[in-house]
Amino acid sequence: MRYLPHTSEDITSMLEEVGVDGLDGLFSTIPEDCRHRDDLNLPEPLTEWELNDRMGALSDSMAVSPEYKMFIGAGSYQHYIPASVSSLLGRSEFVTSYTPYQPEISQGTLQAIYEYQTLTTRLLGMEVANASIYDGASALAEALLMALRITKKRKVAISSLIHPLYRRVVQTYCEPSGYEIAELPYLDDGRTDLSKLAGMNDLGAVAVQSPNFFGCIENLKEISEMVHEKSALLVASFTEPLAYGLFKNPGSQGADIACGEGQSLGIPQSFGGPVLGMFASKMKYVRSMPGRLVGKTTDMDGKRGFVLTLSTREQHIRREKATSNICTNNSLCALAAAMYMASMGGTGMRELAMLNYDKSEYLKSELKKAGFKINFESPTFNEFVVEFPAGFKNTYERLLEKKIVAGLPLAPYYPELSSHYLLCVTETRTRQDIDALVREVKS
Amino acid sequence: MKESLGTTGLILNEPLLWEKGKKGRRGFSLPRRDVEFSPLNEDLAGEGPDFPDLSEVDVVRHYTRLSTWNFGVDTGMYPLGSCTMKYNPKTNERQAGLQGFAGAHPLLPAGLSQGTLKLMFELEQYLSEITGMDAVTLQPAAGAHGEFAGMLVICAYHKSKGERRSKIIVPDTAHGTNPASATLCGYQSVPVKSNEQGILSPEAVADVMDEDTAGIMVTNPNTLGLFEENIKKIAEIVHAKGGLVYCDGANMNAVMGIVHMGEIGIDVLHLNLHKTFSTPHGGGGPGSGPVCVKKHLEPFLPVPRVVEENGKYSLSEDFPESVGKLHAFYGNFGVMIKAYSYILSMGPGGLKKASQLAVLNANYIKEKLKGVFHLPYDRPCMHECVFSDEFQKADKVTTLDMVKRLMDYGYHPPTIYFPLVVHGSIMIEPTETESKEDIDLFIEALKAIADEAKKNPELLHDAPSRCKVRRLDETTAARKPCLAG
Numbered sequence: 001m002r003y004l005p006h007t008s009e010d011i012t013s014m015l016e017e018v019g020v021d022g023l024d025g026l027f028s029t030i031p032e033d034c035r036h037r038d039d040l041n042l043p044e045p046l047t048e049w050e051l052n053d054r055m056g057a058l059s060d061s062m063a064v065s066p067e068y069k070m071f072i073g074a075g076s077y078q079h080y081i082p083a084s085v086s087s088l089l090g091r092s093e094f095v096t097s098y099t100p101y102q103p104e105i106s107q108g109t110l111q112a113i114y115e116y117q118t119l120t121t122r123l124l125g126m127e128v129a130n131a132s133i134y135d136g137a138s139a140l141a142e143a144l145l146m147a148l149r150i151t152k153k154r155k156v157a158i159s160s161l162i163h164p165l166y167r168r169v170v171q172t173y174c175e176p177s178g179y180e181i182a183e184l185p186y187l188d189d190g191r192t193d194l195s196k197l198a199g200m201n202d203l204g205a206v207a208v209q210s211p212n213f214f215g216c217i218e219n220l221k222e223i224s225e226m227v228h229e230k231s232a233l234l235v236a237s238f239t240e241p242l243a244y245g246l247f248k249n250p251g252s253q254g255a256d257i258a259c260g261e262g263q264s265l266g267i268p269q270s271f272g273g274p275v276l277g278m279f280a281s282k283m284k285y286v287r288s289m290p291g292r293l294v295g296k297t298t299d300m301d302g303k304r305g306f307v308l309t310l311s312t313r314e315q316h317i318r319r320e321k322a323t324s325n326i327c328t329n330n331s332l333c334a335l336a337a338a339m340y341m342a343s344m345g346g347t348g349m350r351e352l353a354m355l356n357y358d359k360s361e362y363l364k365s366e367l368k369k370a371g372f373k374i375n376f377e378s379p380t381f382n383e384f385v386v387e388f389p390a391g392f393k394n395t396y397e398r399l400l401e402k403k404i405v406a407g408l409p410l411a412p413y414y415p416e417l418s419s420h421y422l423l424c425v426t427e428t429r430t431r432q433d434i435d436a437l438v439r440e441v442k443s
Numbered sequence: 444m445k446e447s448l449g450t451t452g453l454i455l456n457e458p459l460l461w462e463k464g465k466k467g468r469r470g471f472s473l474p475r476r477d478v479e480f481s482p483l484n485e486d487l488a489g490e491g492p493d494f495p496d497l498s499e500v501d502v503v504r505h506y507t508r509l510s511t512w513n514f515g516v517d518t519g520m521y522p523l524g525s526c527t528m529k530y531n532p533k534t535n536e537r538q539a540g541l542q543g544f545a546g547a548h549p550l551l552p553a554g555l556s557q558g559t560l561k562l563m564f565e566l567e568q569y570l571s572e573i574t575g576m577d578a579v580t581l582q583p584a585a586g587a588h589g590e591f592a593g594m595l596v597i598c599a600y601h602k603s604k605g606e607r608r609s610k611i612i613v614p615d616t617a618h619g620t621n622p623a624s625a626t627l628c629g630y631q632s633v634p635v636k637s638n639e640q641g642i643l644s645p646e647a648v649a650d651v652m653d654e655d656t657a658g659i660m661v662t663n664p665n666t667l668g669l670f671e672e673n674i675k676k677i678a679e680i681v682h683a684k685g686g687l688v689y690c691d692g693a694n695m696n697a698v699m700g701i702v703h704m705g706e707i708g709i710d711v712l713h714l715n716l717h718k719t720f721s722t723p724h725g726g727g728g729p730g731s732g733p734v735c736v737k738k739h740l741e742p743f744l745p746v747p748r749v750v751e752e753n754g755k756y757s758l759s760e761d762f763p764e765s766v767g768k769l770h771a772f773y774g775n776f777g778v779m780i781k782a783y784s785y786i787l788s789m790g791p792g793g794l795k796k797a798s799q800l801a802v803l804n805a806n807y808i809k810e811k812l813k814g815v816f817h818l819p820y821d822r823p824c825m826h827e828c829v830f831s832d833e834f835q836k837a838d839k840v841t842t843l844d845m846v847k848r849l850m851d852y853g854y855h856p857p858t859i860y861f862p863l864v865v866h867g868s869i870m871i872e873p874t875e876t877e878s879k880e881d882i883d884l885f886i887e888a889l890k891a892i893a894d895e896a897k898k899n900p901e902l903l904h905d906a907p908s909r910c911k912v913r914r915l916d917e918t919t920a921a922r923k924p925c926l927a928g
Binding site: 001002003004005006010011013014015017018019020023026027028029030031033034035036037039040041042043044045046048051052054055056057058059060061062063064065068070072074075076078080082084087088090091092093094095096097098099100101102103104105106107108109111112113114115117118119121122123127128129131132134135136137138145163165166168169171172173175176177178217219244245246247248249252261268269270271272273274275286292293294295296297298299300301303304305306307309310311324325326327328329330331332333335338339341342343344345346347348349350351352353354355357358359361362379400405408427428430431432434 | 457459460461464466467468469470471472473474476477478479480481483484487488489491492493494495496497499502503505506507509510511512513514515516517518521523526528530531532534536537538539541542543544545546547548549550551552554555556557558559561562569572573575584585586587588590591594595598619620623624626627628629669670672674675698699700701702703706707721723724725726727728729730745766767768769770771772773774775776777778780784786787788789790791792793794795796797799800802803804806807810811822823846847850855856858875876877878879907910911912913914915916917919920921924925926927928
């Protein structure tokens with residue numbers, strides 16, 4: 001086996017040093033009745049060439065761009081990733097290192113995370129960001145648990161326009177502790193209906209997403225005022241951070257915690273993971289924040305350096321008292337995002353966001369011209385809901401055969417929107433692609 | 444000894460990102476604009492983020508320089524106990540980068556994503572076979588996430604019996620995140636001490652196990668690198684009172700093809716794909732923490748689950764007793780590809796051989812160093828061995844000093860001050876991918892350091908001396924946190 005360097009002579013001489021006969025002798029402390037009786041029933045080893053064939057065949061059976069024209073977002077977005085980002089991210093000093101427990105030989109990872117934290121705070125308009133967690137959904141669940149820890153309340157209200165799959169993750173996280181979750185309905189304009197808030201008491205947090213699941217921009221400023229009046233915290237969730245290249249960010253509108261999915265920032269879609277849970281808050285809440293943090297400090301000679309810090313919040317010290325079990329982050333994904341944000345710069349982020357906005361507005365207007373209904377009229381960012389006539393399912397299937405994925409049917413998530421589809425256009429779709437889609441849905 | 448691997452080579456300085464660049468630069472090529480500008484709602488429009496503007500070469504040099512300040516497995520030996528830092532085959536990266544995988548949208552219709560679904564289905568089967576458990580979920584995104592999933596399953600099991608139990612037993616030799624995972628599920632953890640042999644005794648468990656206890660979380664092999672020999676007896680005690688046995692399988696690297704977890708009374712087990720099945724750790728994630736269960740717990744696994752019918756794969760939500768969802772989509776698919784690729788490269792014999800050699804390497808180090816450093820538990824170990832700084836105390840040299848000095852010799856330090864049951868501990872996990880020659884060099888370096896501790900302790904107090912920075916002020920970092928620039 002090519003990854004195992006031992007020759008039979010090495011094994012013999014090492015066994016002698018250890019003082020056991022044969023490799024089986026090393027496992028003398030494992031009782032007989034704890035063992036596998038037979039060899040593992042797994043495929044025989046493949047050579048590298050055979051493996052390439054097998055994996056190539058699996059990969060080729062997938063419907064992906066550029067052959068397929070995707071108009072589907074809903075929490076996973078196709079964006080161009082500069083070759084420089086992929087190439088830098090592949091450097092084995094980043095890829096094959098571990099959690100930077102020994103700062104003197106991990107300054108690369110540590111400075112990169114510190115920079116990621118900084119770029120994240122600037123993007124979201126927040127004061128402090130952690131080194132990332134698993135994904136947008138677990139970030140939201142952790143944010144709500146954090147808000148409940150801070151406010152010592154037992155109830156949260158969640159907009160029904162938060163990604164439906166995120167809401168289910170929140171339910172899973174809250175279920176065993178018995179926290180109560182109230183849902184806020186949505187209005188005809190595609191934004192969250194907050195009127196139910198008035199009658200709610202003892203709320204620890206209110207969570208909204210902007211751009212929301214329908215792609216609509218919420219009025220976070222207004223929401224934050226209402227939420228703070230109730231002495232609750234505003235948790236602002238997101239699935240498409242590129243929107244903040246163009247729209248006001250959550251921090252500037254009064255969010256206490258901002259969290260969401262950072263996949264858009266230079267991370268491949270990878271069938272949904274690994275992706276990037278971005279997590280930021282106001283500084284006064286930092287000691288309640290889950291996850292890893294990197295801080296700036298100096299060494300014995302006064303030189304600038306970076307270390308993991310505030311770890312007493314975590315399980316290392318008071319393990320029985322720890323309130324969050326987050327131990328790893330998605331460090332390599334955070335690094336990709338930092339490289340991507342650095343490559344874009346402030347100017348690039350704005351231009352790219354504008355292009356995404358304009359392309360989706362173009363599709364929206366072409367669909368309107370073709371007579372389709374756009375019911376939710378609030379401004380949107382790169383995705384929006386369109387109502388197709390009954391029976392569109394057949395057209396959708398026909399388009400799949402033509403290698404066009406005409407959005408995500410909303411029926412499984414919002415049964416009342418049975419003939420509505422969520423369409424997404426990023427910079428990767430050309431005007432030609434968009435025109436082809438409109439032509440096909442019309443016919 | 445031979446010349447050490449550590450060097451005094453070129454270390455280039457590099458500022459913070461926002462200390463370089465100039466407004467108007469861009470390190471990225473914007474796609475051609477083929478549509479008109481659209482009007483924007485002015486109330487909602489913002490300014491855009493305050494990022495530095497950099498050219499591509501600025502960005503490339505920045506991260507290339509940063510990378511040279513890092514130590515990784517490809518740089519050298521990384522004997523980090525409990526973390527399993529073994530060599531990560533390059534072919535795994537190639538497979539994960541295939542366009543069909545990397546470019547796959549998670550909400551595609553099943554008919555258009557047969558490749559990824561088949562891979563997940565088969566990986567679940569392989570992991571069932573390796574552990575001897577009956578069913579697997581791949582959804583948890585990291586080891587601790589897997590622990591949480593396992594706890595949720597235990598919670599749901601008791602609920603299905605109409606019970607709400609309040610406690611979980613957690614031995615002192617279990618992983619650090621275990622108690623927090625239990626807390627997240629509303630359980631109170633009940634600590635239990637290991638015996639003088641470093642393992643758990645059935646009596647200690649019997650003393651604390653009662654009808655209000657949901658189960659026990661055992662790490663096996665434990666964090667002392669020892670196999671919990673009494674596991675079957677312990678499982679009987681826990682089961683007799685209606686509890687379940689959770690096994691933290693993060694150390695599965697030691698026992699692949701050897702221990703049958705399904706037959707020793709384990710009900711729930713999580714794996715760390717990124718450790719045992721060779722995904723590079725990426726500076727701290729992403730990982731993947733699948734959970735394997737026995738048949739009676741299968742209904743509670745997270746949804747969706749991959750199902751197969753007549754050679755067609757799909758995702759099913761039809762598990763009414765499921766604990767729900769833990770990840771927006773299906774977990775860290777990219778990591779699953781690497782584990783799958785690794786298992787297929789190794790085959791059944793290769794996996795078993797990997798465990799045997801991991802254990803051989805650890806025992807070899809233990810034998811060669813046991814006179815040099817204090818060995819608190821002198822028993823055959825699994826894939827890692829634990830020493831302490833007891834012998835060096837007289838010279839006022841600590842574990843920390845010794846491992847910092849190890850950097851000057853060209854190695855990443857082992858895990859230190861863990862497990863908590865050994866004062867001043869050093870936990871060494873060489874893994875199976877280190878050759879005898881490399882291990883001999885490492886042993887010589889540690890011997891040389893023990894020698895320096897006696898003759899010239901200042902060298903150790905001042906270490907490391909050849910890195911980008913010297914020892915860092917962690918106290919100030921925590922007291923006056925500066926977390927963003």
